[in-house]
Amino acid sequence: MAFWALVKRDITLAWAQGGAGGLSLAFFMIATSLFPFAVGPDSEFLMRLAPGVIWVVALLAGLISLDRLFQADFEDGSLDMLALSPLSLEMTAFAKTLAHWFSVMLPLVILSPLLGLMLAMPVASLGWLLLSLLIGSPALSLIGSIGAALTVAVRRGGVLIALIILPLYIPVLIFGAGSLLAISAGTDPLPHLALSGAVSLFALFISPFASAAALRLGLE
Amino acid sequence: MTNIVAKTIEVTDLGVVRGGRSVFAGLSFEVTSGQLLILKGANGSGKSSLLRTLAGLLPFQHGSLTMNDHDMIVDPIAWTSALHFIGHADAIKPVWTLRQNLCIFAATALGQHAAPEEIEAAASMLGLSDLLDQPAQYFSKGQYHRASLARLGIGMRSVWLLDEPTVGLDSINRVRLADMINTHLSLGGIAVIATHDDLGIDAKIEKKIIPLDDYSCEITVSTEYLL
Numbered sequence: 001m002a003f004w005a006l007v008k009r010d011i012t013l014a015w016a017q018g019g020a021g022g023l024s025l026a027f028f029m030i031a032t033s034l035f036p037f038a039v040g041p042d043s044e045f046l047m048r049l050a051p052g053v054i055w056v057v058a059l060l061a062g063l064i065s066l067d068r069l070f071q072a073d074f075e076d077g078s079l080d081m082l083a084l085s086p087l088s089l090e091m092t093a094f095a096k097t098l099a100h101w102f103s104v105m106l107p108l109v110i111l112s113p114l115l116g117l118m119l120a121m122p123v124a125s126l127g128w129l130l131l132s133l134l135i136g137s138p139a140l141s142l143i144g145s146i147g148a149a150l151t152v153a154v155r156r157g158g159v160l161i162a163l164i165i166l167p168l169y170i171p172v173l174i175f176g177a178g179s180l181l182a183i184s185a186g187t188d189p190l191p192h193l194a195l196s197g198a199v200s201l202f203a204l205f206i207s208p209f210a211s212a213a214a215l216r217l218g219l220e
Numbered sequence: 221m222t223n224i225v226a227k228t229i230e231v232t233d234l235g236v237v238r239g240g241r242s243v244f245a246g247l248s249f250e251v252t253s254g255q256l257l258i259l260k261g262a263n264g265s266g267k268s269s270l271l272r273t274l275a276g277l278l279p280f281q282h283g284s285l286t287m288n289d290h291d292m293i294v295d296p297i298a299w300t301s302a303l304h305f306i307g308h309a310d311a312i313k314p315v316w317t318l319r320q321n322l323c324i325f326a327a328t329a330l331g332q333h334a335a336p337e338e339i340e341a342a343a344s345m346l347g348l349s350d351l352l353d354q355p356a357q358y359f360s361k362g363q364y365h366r367a368s369l370a371r372l373g374i375g376m377r378s379v380w381l382l383d384e385p386t387v388g389l390d391s392i393n394r395v396r397l398a399d400m401i402n403t404h405l406s407l408g409g410i411a412v413i414a415t416h417d418d419l420g421i422d423a424k425i426e427k428k429i430i431p432l433d434d435y436s437c438e439i440t441v442s443t444e445y446l447l
Contacts, residue, residue, distance in 0.1 A: 005327035016315040077309025077368075080277055081329040084300045219277055220238070 002087050003095050010099030013072075020065030021103045028061040028108050032115045043120035050119035051129065051180035058108050058133060059169055062140045065104050066165075067158040069096060069148035070215060079152075083219060093211035097145040105137040125183050132189075136176035136196045142203035143168045149214035171199050224302045226287045226378045226410055228252045229274070235282030236266070236273055243269045244435040245282065249428070251412065253378075254405055256425055259414040261432030267414035268307070270432065271381045274412060275305040287379075303379040310368040314357035318348060318367050321356060322374060330375045342373025346396055362388050372400060380404060380411040386419065394420060 014021040035053050036046060070093075073079040082092050112133050113126040121129065147165035151157030179192035228250060235245040243266040251257045259267045272278040274285070276296050285292040285299075292299045312321050319339055326334035343352050346366040351359065356367060365388045372380060380401070386394055398420035401411055405425050413419065421427065 001333075002328055002331035005324070005331075009324050009328050013313065013315070018315070075309070076313070077307055077311035078313070080275075080305065080307055080309070081311050081325065083277055084275060084303070084305060085329045086297055086301060086331040220279065 002085050003091055006082070006085075006087070006092065006095040007099045007102070010096050011103045014065075014099065014103035019103075020068060020100075021107065024061045024065045024104045025107050025111065027064060028057055028111070029115065031057045031060070033118065035119065046120045047122070048184070050116055050121045051132075051177050051184075053119065054112055054115055054129065055133070055136075055173055055177040055180075058105075058112065058137070059140055059173065061108055062100075062105055062137070062144060063162060063165070064158075065100070066144040066148045067151065067161050069100055069145060070152045070211075070218075071148070071157065074152045074218065079215070079219065083215075089212040089215055090208040093145060093149060093215060094208040097141050097207060097211070100145070101138055101141040105141055109133040109137055125180065128180060128183055128189060132176045132179045132193060132196065135193055135200060136172050139172045139196075139200040139203040140169065142200070142207035143172070145207050146210045146214065149211040149218065152215060152218035172196065175199060223375075223377065224288065224290065224298050225408075226253070226302045228288060229379065229410060229412075230286045231274075231283070232286075233283035234270075234273070234280055234285065236269055236278065237281045238269065238278075244432060247283070247430075247435045249430060251410055251428065253408045253410060254426065255410060256401070256405055256421055256427045257410075257412045258419075258427060258429045259412065259432055260416075260429055261414075265432040266435070267432055268383050271305070271307070271383050271412065271414055275303060275381050276300050277305070302377060303381055304372055304375070304377040305381045306368055306371065306385060307383045310364045312356050312359075312364055312367050315355065317353050317355050318343060318359075318370070319352045321367065322370060325371055326374050330377075332375060334374050338374055342370045345373050345400055346370050346393060362390065362393070365389065366393060369397060369400075372404070378409050380409065380413075382411065382413045382415075384415055385413065386415060386417045 013019055032054060039045060039049065070079060073082065083089060085092065109130060113130050116126045116129045143165055147161040150164060151160050154160055175192045175196035179189035179196065182189040182192055230250045232248050234247040236243045259270060261267050269278060273280050276292060276299055287299055287302060290298045322339045322342060323334055326332055343349050346369055348366055348370055351363065359367065369385060385397060389397060401419065402422045402425065405411060
């Protein structure tokens with residue numbers, strides 16, 4: 001019961017006034033729409049660029065909300081309260097990460113076909129864009145939670161998180177955006193998606209333990 | 221899940237090291253049902269560290285902690301399910317009303333449902349009834365602190381660990397807090413409170429005082445930490 005109560009709590013907080021959900025979504029839309037201004041409206045070129053741009057911007061949009069994942073609760077003492085809950089710290093970290101995916105990443109995933117359309121992606125590959133983000137984005141939240149937990153006690157740890165987790169995002173990016181490159185090259189995207197799913201599952205296995213270990217250090 | 225009712229807490233030869241510095245060492249005491257334990261000591265003598273250790277938030281390097289016959293290391297969930305810990309930070313979310321804050325605290329941190337009557341009773345004990353449906357962002361500093369103390373009224377926990385609970389409270393609310401503590405202890409609860417103030421506790425209640433200054437150590441760097 002405490003697990004789902006915590007997931008619900010964090011989703012409510014993310015969509016409350018000034019929460020991470022709306023900000024990340026707005027960042028995702030605005031940053032993506034900057035690209036046509038910068039590289040020109042040539043639709044052939046935009047179409048080639050689109051999968052990579054959408055993937056990188058979605059990754060960054062998730063990243064900007066990660067530094068508050070544990071830190072907001074650490075600073076106001078709520079993390080102490082959660083550490084004393086009947087949930088283990090592993091489950092607490094996992095519940096918060098799950099809430100991050102639901103409140104921040106899932107809206108980005110759902111909106112991504114719209115942005116794909118704006119960047120002149122062929123309609124037939126919009127579904128693949130959505131699918132690749134759906135399979136790959138859990139890894140972004142799960143790996144990100146480790147970085148957020150490691151920097152929980154660091155003031156202005158946002159840049160530090162980026163330095164820790166961006167290198168770890170490379171496999172997610174390669175297989176996620178790779179599946180779309182495969183489609184435009186006319187080859188089978190499924191191996192890429194399968195590997196992307198494998199990265200998410202591996203992150204699912206590691207993340208709760210690594211995050212909880214990092215939080216224990218931070219709470220000391 | 222039923223919460224354990226603590227009859228005794230036994231601390232034996234407790235030693236805590238933080239950042240290579242021994243905060244206190246060789247600390248032993250016992251506190252039983254209905255007793256109040258007051259921690260006294262200068263700033264930095266380890267009052268907050270001891271409370272956080274008792275709550276299970278801070279690991280200890282030496283000694284043992286047992287509640288009834290549950291060892292903290294063996295059974296941390298039984299231990300934490302018996303206590304309320306109110307530290308310096310208020311843990312109140314400004315975007316939520318007091319009612320939401322208390323309700324969500326009960327569901328997430330205590331893992332139990334709080335009935336509306338329980339929340340109203342908890343708020344009224346600290347004179348917060350009128351603020352129940354007010355977002356906490358409009359609260360004053362003192363009201364924030366009272367809101368965090370209102371948690372004590374939720375969930376019937378038998379051990380209260382309070383870190384300087386009177387800071388920022390006016391005289392009316394100090395009396396209200398003293399009433400809460402008196403009631404808790406007369407019902408057989410246990411309280412461990414770090415404070416510099418006179419709490420106004422009932423003369424009938426058995427008090428113990430631990431002068432932490434006696435247990436704090438000179439700055440010693442443990443070699444284990446350096447290696």
